[in-house]
Amino acid sequence: MTAFITQTLGSYIAEEALARVPGDVIDKGKLCLLDSLGCLFGGHKLPMAGMLEVLRTDSQVAPAFVKATLINALDFDDIYEKGHPGATVIAAALSVAEHMKSSGTEFLEAVIIGYEVSCRVGISLAHVQPRKAIHGHGTWQTFGAAAAAARLMRLDAGRAAHAIAIAAANAPVASVMKTVYGDTPSMAKNNFGMAAQMGVLAARLAAAGYEGPLDVFEGEMGFWRMAGADECRFDKLTKGLGASYEILRVGFKPFSCCRLIQSSVQASRDVVRMAGIDPADGLHAKLVVTAPPIVCEPPFSKVRPRxxxxxxxxxxxxxxxxxxxxxxxxxxxxxxxxxxxxxxRFQDSIELRPHTSHASPRGAHAASAWLQLRDGQSFERHVDVAEGEASNPMPKSALEGKFLRLASPVLGDSGACEAMDNVYALDKAGSLRTLLRLLVS
Structure with missing residues (x-):
C-alpha cells in the first residue's frame, strides 16, 4: 500500500539526522537562525512587543506566537520562493527547545527539518492567476512549525505524520489579500504568529494521541484546495526529501521591506550614489523606477505612509x-x-512604471532606476536580482553586521557577539542554555 504524503513526511521528520546532512546545509541553517534571531531582537524594539507581553505564559504555544510575530514584524526576515519560512520554524523551535532542554544538535536538526517540510508544502501550491483571490503564507508555514516541534518532542514517524495532518486541518486561513493587500496593511500581516502557535499545538496534540486526517494532501479536496491553490504539484512535497535541501534556496534581506521591492530599492539607492548628490538638496528633477506591475499598484505604490x-x-x-x-x-x-x-518630498518625486510586456527582465522582481537632475544630467541603474536573494547571496559579513545592528540595542555589543558565537557553535553544543539565557535577557 502506498504511504500517504503525511506518512512520508512523518518518516522524514523522525529519521533525519544532522550526521548525514551536508555541511553547506548545516552552515545555511546557522545563518537562517542568525538572521531570524536578529529580526527577533529588532522586533523587541517596537511598541508591539509590549502588546504581546500579555501572551507570556509557561506554555510552549503562546511564546511561539510572540516570537514568530516579532521575527516578521519588520519585514526583514528571510525570503524564499513563496514566503518567509524562518519566522514560524525558528519561533516554534526556540519555544519547544527551551521546554525540552534540547541540545544544539537536536535544535539544528529541527530547524533544518522545519525548513524542508515548510518550503516543500509552499512550493507544492500552484497558482494560475498571479493575483490570487485566496493567498496566505502562514497557511503553509504552519507545517514548518509542526515539523520542528514534532522533531524536538521526539515523536515517532506515526505521531509526526499526525502532527502534520492536524496542522493541515487547522492551518490559518489564507488572509493576505486583506491583511496586506487590503485598503490598510495591518500588523496581522502574514498571520505567522498563529501559524507558529498552531504548528506547536499540532505537535503537542499528536504527542497526546490526537489524530488528524492522514490523507489530507491527496485528492481533489486536499490541503492545496483548502489553501486556495489551483492545483498541487505533488512531486514537490516528497521528491528528493532528505537528499536535496530547499533551505539552500533561502535568501536574506538587506532592506526592511517587502521582497517584491528590494530590487527597486537597491537600484534607486545605487543610482543616487552614482549621481553623487545629497537627496535632501533637491538637485534632482525626478526618479523613475521601472518595476514589476504589482509594485506600481497599492499598497506598494503608497506615498508618505503614516x-x-x-x-x-x-x-x-x-x-x-x-x-x-x-x-x-x-x-x-x-x-x-x-x-x-x-x-x-523625495517620495513625491518618484514615478513608478510597470515593466512593459515586451521587456522581460531575467529576475522575477527586477527593477531599473533612472534619475534626472535639474541640470540635465541623468543616471541609470538596473538590478536583475537583488542582493540577498539565494542566487545573489548577501556576504556573510553583511549578514553578521545586520544581526549585530539588530541585537546590540537589546543585548549590548558583547551580548550580541556572544549570541552570534553561540549560533555558530550549535552543532557542538550539548545545551542551549547560554543562547536561551541571552534570548530571555
Missing part, C-alpha cells in the same frame, strides 16, 4: 529610507522618518 505597517509595503518610503542612508530595521519606521517632510 504607520510602519503601510511603510514596509511602500516602495516610495523604502526607496527614500535607503537613499537617505537610514539603517535598515526599526529606524525606518520611527515617527520622525514617517513624517519627515524632506523625505516625503
Amino acid at each position: 504607520d510602519m505597517w503601510a511603510a514596509q509595503f511602500s516602495a516610495p518610503h523604502a526607496i527614500a529610507m535607503a537613499v537617505f542612508g537610514v539603517e535598515s530595521g526599526p529606524d525606518w519606521f520611527v515617527d520622525d522618518w514617517l513624517h519627515d517632510e524632506i523625505a516625503g
